Amino acid sequence: MDFSVVNEALASNSFDKISDICDALMLQVAAEGVPFRDDWPFAIHLLGHIYVDDVNSARFLWKSIPATIKESQPELVAAWKIGQKLWTRDYAGVYEAIRGFDWSHQTQVLVAAFSELHTKRMFELLQSAYSTISIQDAAQFLGMSEEDATNYVLRKGWTVDPTSRMLIVTKQAIVKEQKLDPGKLQRLTEYVFHLEH
Template identity: 50%
Template sequence: MTVPVIVESMAAHQEAMEKTIVSLQEAINARRFGELASMCETFELEMAAKGLEKPSDWPYALHLLGHIYISDLNGARFLWKRVPSAVKQGQPELVAAWKIGQCLWTYDYAGVHEAFKGYSWSPAVQQIVAAIKDEYSKKNMILLSTAYSTISVTDAAKFLGLTESETIKSTTQNGWTLDSSSNMLTAVPMVTATAQKLDSSKLQDLTEYVFSLEH
């Protein structure tokens, strides 16, 4: 292989990466987080078609979190498995992003909240992590209101990843009532136009989790 060919290949890699980063940043700025995973996969296919390998600084964290945002945990797992070991060792932000996926996969509610705040995210990644956290909190509020008629502020706070004062504010804004003498919340089932269908396994996982908090 001659030097000019090597230089041309490096230039192609750089051009592809710049295109990827610019497009991903535009999607993030527009809060089109649901497009990130498919965009990364499209760029991967384009690079493969040109005979180019993904560079070591490929935005794996954004790619993985893109899958998590659309609740594609299988996609996130498969991406994690195919990431080279050297890249995992060199990208702590990717490892931190995967921690979120791991906890979601195992219904480790407390672990998910810890994973959200367990790393000093870069600006672009912080935006999608915040969006995932917001969606996760909304789903958990729906789940909690479906599974329980009453729950203590302390237990609800642990499940929602909020302080007790934040929990009271958030739940009462959604129509729940607080008995200040017992510090118990009375839930109001939350119904939205896009409410997720709750399966029995999720309700069982939640019941077991809250039971563990109480004992």
């Protein structure tokens, strides 16, 4: 199996395309009736789904991976720990899972990009959900020390009340555009169909 397209996506920082690329390769392998090899980039595939915030697909992929491969690939297990923390909404645990493993060079770039994106998502969540939040709680959500979290949110326009140690949230309009990709839906349908038959 030629994984050059996966490597190219990683090299060009096209992390949002990793899951689609790996899903397409997986469908190709399934259509050919070839068993998965030990060199399949399962950790990257799983992290690709996690990166695009598709925890359901990550969970489905994890369940479909043979136990022998899970046992032989500690990086895959470490990637799934991130997925588990997201699944249970243990946002502080996500950062612990990220920092709790010595990632390979190839995977490290994707994990670092996800960590940065996750911090951005958590900041947006805090901004939309709170008008004030303690420095300690914000630090947990952002996976930072209290000092780093305070500096991070101050740069984003929040203010701090030094007496109460509360952060005052500055609301900003967040526009998030959702696009339905019919190609992705078709590939998912074909994949599920193949697994069921």
